[in-house]
Every structure is written in C-alpha cells, then in structure tokens.
Amino acid sequence: MTLLEKTGQAAIVKAEDVGALTMQFWSVFRKLPQALPGVGGGRRWRSAVRQMLDIGASALPMSGMMSLCTGFILALQSASELRRYGALEFVVALVAIGFTRELGPLITALSVSGRSASAISAEIGTMVVTEEIDALRVMGLDPVDFTLAPKYLAALITIPCLTVLSTLCGVFAGYLFLAFSLDMSLATYFHAVAEAILLRDVVFMLIKSLVFATIIVHVGCLEGMRVRGGPEAVGHAATAAVVKSTFLVILADLAATAFFYFMGWSATA
Amino acid sequence: MSPSALPSREAMISIRGVSMSYGGRCVLDRVDLDVQRGEILVLLGGSGSGKTTLLKNVLGLATPETGSITMHGVDITSCSRSELGAVRRRVGVAFQAAALFNSLTVEENVALPLRELTALADSTIKLMVRLKLLAVGLSDAGSLYPPELSGGMRKRAAVARAMALDPEILIFDEPSAGLDPIVSAELDELILFLKRSFGITILVVTHELESAFHIADRVAMLYKGRLIAVDRKEQFARNTHPRIRQFLDRQADDSPRLAAEEFISTYLKGSAT
Numbered sequence: 067m068t069l070l071e072k073t074g075q076a077a078i079v080k081a082e083d084v085g086a087l088t089m090q091f092w093s094v095f096r097k098l099p100q101a102l103p104g105v106g107g108g109r110r111w112r113s114a115v116r117q118m119l120d121i122g123a124s125a126l127p128m129s130g131m132m133s134l135c136t137g138f139i140l141a142l143q144s145a146s147e148l149r150r151y152g153a154l155e156f157v158v159a160l161v162a163i164g165f166t167r168e169l170g171p172l173i174t175a176l177s178v179s180g181r182s183a184s185a186i187s188a189e190i191g192t193m194v195v196t197e198e199i200d201a202l203r204v205m206g207l208d209p210v211d212f213t214l215a216p217k218y219l220a221a222l223i224t225i226p227c228l229t230v231l232s233t234l235c236g237v238f239a240g241y242l243f244l245a246f247s248l249d250m251s252l253a254t255y256f257h258a259v260a261e262a263i264l265l266r267d268v269v270f271m272l273i274k275s276l277v278f279a280t281i282i283v284h285v286g287c288l289e290g291m292r293v294r295g296g297p298e299a300v301g302h303a304a305t306a307a308v309v310k311s312t313f314l315v316i317l318a319d320l321a322a323t324a325f326f327y328f329m330g331w332s333a334t335a
Numbered sequence: 336m337s338p339s340a341l342p343s344r345e346a347m348i349s350i351r352g353v354s355m356s357y358g359g360r361c362v363l364d365r366v367d368l369d370v371q372r373g374e375i376l377v378l379l380g381g382s383g384s385g386k387t388t389l390l391k392n393v394l395g396l397a398t399p400e401t402g403s404i405t406m407h408g409v410d411i412t413s414c415s416r417s418e419l420g421a422v423r424r425r426v427g428v429a430f431q432a433a434a435l436f437n438s439l440t441v442e443e444n445v446a447l448p449l450r451e452l453t454a455l456a457d458s459t460i461k462l463m464v465r466l467k468l469l470a471v472g473l474s475d476a477g478s479l480y481p482p483e484l485s486g487g488m489r490k491r492a493a494v495a496r497a498m499a500l501d502p503e504i505l506i507f508d509e510p511s512a513g514l515d516p517i518v519s520a521e522l523d524e525l526i527l528f529l530k531r532s533f534g535i536t537i538l539v540v541t542h543e544l545e546s547a548f549h550i551a552d553r554v555a556m557l558y559k560g561r562l563i564a565v566d567r568k569e570q571f572a573r574n575t576h577p578r579i580r581q582f583l584d585r586q587a588d589d590s591p592r593l594a595a596e597e598f599i600s601t602y603l604k605g606s607a608t
Contacts, residue, residue: 109450116438201434204394205448206423 090210090288094218097211101219114216121182121217121283122224126231129177133232136173137161137239145243154248158255159262161240166267167332170233172319175278177232178225179311183286186217187307190290191300199291214287218280225279226272233271266331274322278315285311345372346405347504347536348393353402355388362388363399364560370504375530375537377547377568380557381582389557390508390540394428395419406504424452427497431509433489435481441468441492442477448499467495470532471525487518494525498533505529507539511546519543523550544583548572556582 101110144160190213193199202209237259244250289307293299326332348370355363362385370376380386391397393404395411403410409422435444442464449460468474471491481489490510497505510526511519523546529535541547547554548568555565558578564571572583581588 196432197430197434198436200394200396201428201430203396204423204426204428205452206420207448207451 086292087284087288090214090291091284093210094214094284094287097208097215098219100211101215110211110216114219117217117220118224120185121178121220122228125178125181125224125228128181129174129228129232130235132173132177133165133170133236134239136169137165137236138243140164140169140236141240141243145247154244155258157244158240158258162237162259162262163267165233165236165240166263166271168319168323170236171229171271171274171278172315173236174225174229174232174275175282175315175319176312178221178228178279179282179315180308182221183282183289183307183311184304186283186286187290187293188300188304190214190287191293191303192297194291194293195295195297195300209291217287218283221279221283222276225282226275229271229275270322270326270331274319277318277322281314281318282311285314346370347372347407348538349405350389350393351403351405353389353392353399353404355385355392355397355399362560363392365402366557366560366562368555368562368565370536370538372536373530373534374552375526375539375550377539377541377551377554378557379542379544379547379554379582380540381542383559384557385560386540386542386557387508390506393506393538394426395423424448424500425502426504426506427500427502428506429490429493429497429508429510431512433481433493435489435492435496437481440478440480441473441484441495444481444492445496445499448496452500463499464495467498468492470498470529471495485518486513487521490514490522491525494529498529501533502535504536504538507537507541509541509543510539511541511543519546520549522546526550544585558582 101114103111141157141161145154145157148154148156148160190199193209193213199209199213202212240259241250241252241255244255245252286307289303289310293303323332346369348368350366350368353363353366354361366385366389368376368378378386378389388397392399392412393406398412403412405411406422407425409418411419411422414422435441436447439447445464445467446460449455449463453460455463464477465474468477471494473488473491473495476484476488476492481492484492494505494507507526510522514522526537526539527550530537539547539550551568553565554568554571556563556571556579563576564574564579566574571579574580574583580586
C-alpha cells in the first residue's frame with residue numbers, strides 16, 4: 067500500500083466514524099420528544115426517570131465531593147500567592163468565577179463521564195451481545211426510540227442540574243477556607259460571590275454543561291451500539307467510551323472557552 | 336402420515352438466489368429455500384456454514400448482495416421500512432440467548448410488543464399475556480425477572496414473547512443451545528405443540544441432530560454457504576452426500592489432521608538432510 071492509500075484509508079475510517087456519530091445524533095434528536103412525559107402513555111418517560119436517577123442522583127455525592135475538594139484546593143493554591151500581595155479577599159472572586167465558568171461544568175462532566183459513559187456503553191453493548199437490540203428491531207421496535215432517547219433526555223436534564231449543585235459545592239469550599247483564615251461570615255462571602263459573577267457566567271455554565279452532557283451520552287451510546295462479538299468487546303467499548311468522552315469534553319471545553327474569550331464575552335464588566 | 340396432514344404447497348418464506356460475502360469470503364452462495372405453510376423446516380449446518388447469516392437475512396437484520404427473500408408476499412430485501420415493520424409484526428423470533436429485557440418482568444416482556452405495537456386495552460393485553468404464558472407452561476413465573484429464571488424457562492418466555500402478536504411464522508435460533516437434554520426435549524415438544532395447536536409455520540436453525548429429526552417435517556442443510564440438501568426428514572436421513580453423512584454420523588473432519596501430518600513429514604525430511 068502506498069502512503070496515499072494508507073492516509074486515504076485512515077481518513078475514510080475516521081470520516082465513517084463522524085458520519086455514524088452524526089447520523090445517530092439526528093435520529094435520536096428526532097425521537098427525543100417521544101421520551102417526554104405524557105407521550106405514548108409515558109412509558110419512555112418512566113424509563114428516562116430511571117436513567118436520571120442513575121446518571122444524576124447517584125452521581126451527586128461523587129461530583130459534589132470532587133467539587134468541594136477542588137474548590138478548597140483552588141482556594142489554598144491561590145491564597146498562598148495572593149497573600150503575598152495582601153489580596154486574600156480576591157480568593158472569593160477567583161473561586162466563584164473559576165467554578166461557575168470552568169470547573170463546575172468540567173468536574174461534573176468528568177465525574178459523569180467516568181461513571182455514566184462507561185455504564186451506558188456497557189449496558190447497550192450487553193444488549194447488542196445478547197441480541198436484545200436485534201430482538202427490538204425484529205419486533206418492529208426502534209432501538210433508538212426505545213433505549214437511546216430516554217438516556218439522552220436523562221443526561222440533558224440531569225447533567226446541568228448536577229453542574230449547578232457541584233458548582234455550589236465548589237463555591238462553598240471557598241467559603242470554608244475563608245471562614246478559617248479570615249473569619250469571614252457566610253453572608254459576607256456570598257455577597258462577595260454575587261458581586262463577582264454575572265448572569266452571563268451562569269448562562270455559559272449551563273451551555274457548557276449541555277454540550278458536555280450531549281458528548282457523554284452520545285459517545286456512550288455509540289460505543290455501545292458498535293459492539294461486535296462477545297462479552298470482552300463490551301469491556302473494550304466501556305473503556306473507549308470513557309476515554310473518548312473525557313477527551314472530547316476537554317476539547318469542547320477549550321473550544322467553548324476560546325470562543326467566549328475571543329468574542330470578548332469573558333471579561334468581567 | 337396421511338396425505339391430508341401434508342402441508343399445503345404455499346411458501347410462507349421464499350428465499351431465492353441469496354448470496355453474501357464478508358471481506359471477499361463467500362458466506363452464502365445462491366441459496367434457494369422455501370418454508371411452506373404449516374410445516375416445521377429445520378435448517379442444519381455446522382459452525383461457519385452460513386446459517387446464522389442466512390437467518391440474519393431472513394430477519395431483515397442484514398441485506399443480501401443478490402437474491403430476494405419474500406415473506407407474506409413482500410420482498411424484504413427491497414421493501415420500505417414501514418413494509419418491513421408490517422412483515423415483522425407477523426413473524427415471531429425466539430433468539431438463541433432468549434434476548435429478554437432484564438429490566439422487565441416476564442409478563443412485561445411478553446406484553447411489550449402488544450403495548451408498543453397495538454392499541455389494545457390493558458385488560459385485553461393482560462389476558463393475552465396470560466394465555467401465551469399458559470401455552471408455554473410459564474403461567475406462575477409471570478412476575479419474575481429474566482435473571483431469576485432457569486435457561487429453559489427463559490427460552491419458554493422468549494417463545495411466549497415471540498407469540499405475542501399471534502404470528503403466522505415462528506423462527507427459532509438454536510433452541511437447544513445451552514440446555515440439558517431433558518429441558519431441550521421439553522422445548523422440542525413445545526415447538527411441536529405450537530405447530531399442532533396453532534398451525535404456525537416454523538423455521539428452526541440448529542446443529543442439534545436429535546432434536547432436528549424429532550421436530551422436523553423437512554430438513555435443509557447448509558455447508559460452506561451452499562444449500563446441499565432439502566428433503567423430508569426420512570429421505571434426508573438416507574442421503575448419501577459425503578458432507579451430510581459426515582454430519583449425520585458425527586465424523587470429525589480429517590483434512591486438518593492430514594495437513595498437519597503432511598507438514599510434519601516434510602519438515603522432518605527437511606531437517607534430516
């Protein structure tokens with residue numbers, strides 16, 4: 067094979083990947099309304115609620131704890147520098163802005179991608195291996211509408227909620243630090259936080275979390291649907307789902323942050 | 336068997352000239368096969384004979400490169416998705432690994448096609464589910480979840496689900512795989528019972544000789560992607576085709592051993608000089 071053929075082959079494989087991603091994406095989004103409550107006797111909605119508990123509620127302790135720790139770390143690290151300039155109170159703004167714009171959505175997405183991208187791809191991969199997906203098709207039911215749509219809906223609803231909660235945890239960690247070091251009261255702290263962040267920051271946070279949610283559930287489902295062969299393929303799919311979704315989340319974060327920055331939307335008034 | 340018991344000559348599934356290959360290797364080579372109304376046709380074949388691929392084609396999960404597959408008068412290789420959906424509602428499939436949904440109870444599994452694809456009232460669905468579970472002998476296991484069932488019960492539940500929409504065709508993929516001889520024999524009886532009492536046309540894909548000859552009206556055999564025989568089971572058992580004899584008499588394939596012996600002898604000759 068010549069170099070050209072090799073490059074071309076690899077490019078075709080990657081292009082097929084992107085094609086598969088896009089096709090699955092649109093077919094799910096067309097079916098998404100069917101997972102809403104009140105449609106079709108609410109059967110998909112019940113399954114979506116189960117997924118929400120799985121993806122969202124049970125991830126809360128972990129992502130909350132991670133944000134609390136990261137918030138404290140951020141406060142400690144910045145305090146050691148800011149103290150030299152006698153600007154310890156700027157820790158408030160740093161933690162508040164850092165978490166709302168960046169760390170809240172990112173840490174939540176990373177913890178969910180570790181927990182749920184693997185779980186989703188393993189669950190769907192197992193359904194492929196045990197012929198459950200084939201069984202659905204043969205019964206005349208659409209696996210997209212039946213298994214994928216509730217997962218997408220659950221992720222798109224719960225991940226933004228999780229992001230808000232874990233951002234609150236992170237910001238609260240900043241308070242814990244300042245309460246110890248400066249005896250700052252909770253009221254003063256949250257007043258300072260409210261001064262520091264803008265509504266725009268909160269909107270960015272929610273947009274980012276929606277993008278991350280889409281990435282995580284989409285990669286998880288696609289890797290699961292692509293499982294071929296036996297049970298060991300399910301393990302590979304779960305690993306691939308975590309690796310790819312984590313990578314894509316960071317890439318998307320960079321793209322979004324750069325976009326906001328160059329549009330001049332990042333400057334604090 | 337009296338002449339009146341013979342199945343009428345109407346093909347429920349009609350496979351014509353179906354060929355397929357994976358990566359340049361031919362898996363199915365111009366296969367022609369008819370499954371007639373009211374009969375049990377057993378498709379025999381060893382591993383790698385192409386029987387799974389043929390089954391996937393019949394179920395519409397794969398599309399053959401050439402040829403056509405007609406069910407209920409519709410060519411499923413070229414029809415629209417909605418037509419395929421309509422055909423699929425009239426065909427029930429019991430998968431090898433049962434393929435029950437683990438998050439649903441047995442009752443809910445059987446009710447699933449009824450709930451999703453019909454507008455029947457809940458009470459009617461409950462009644463139909465009860466009937467199907469009675470027919471397969473699982474009337475007291477309805478509230479259990481699939482992982483709580485034994486292998487045989489799981490297969491019975493899969494048959495009940497395949498029967499949910501009262502199909503005219505039932506397809507079994509390796510019904511006796513992973514079952515002990517007693518349970519496997521019970522499943523054979525169930526298949527015969529379904530044929531007798533509901534007049535369903537049944538296609539069974541398997542490599543289990545004993546069960547094949549017990550339940551079959553006709554037997555077909557695939558070897559390396561070619562259909563080498565289709566016959567009533569009595570004639571099939573007397574077939575003298577070497578591959579069929581090898582399969583029926585359970586003889587091992589000699590060619591790998593001969594190839595290995597030849598390799599060793601040439602190797603020894605080479606190292607002696």
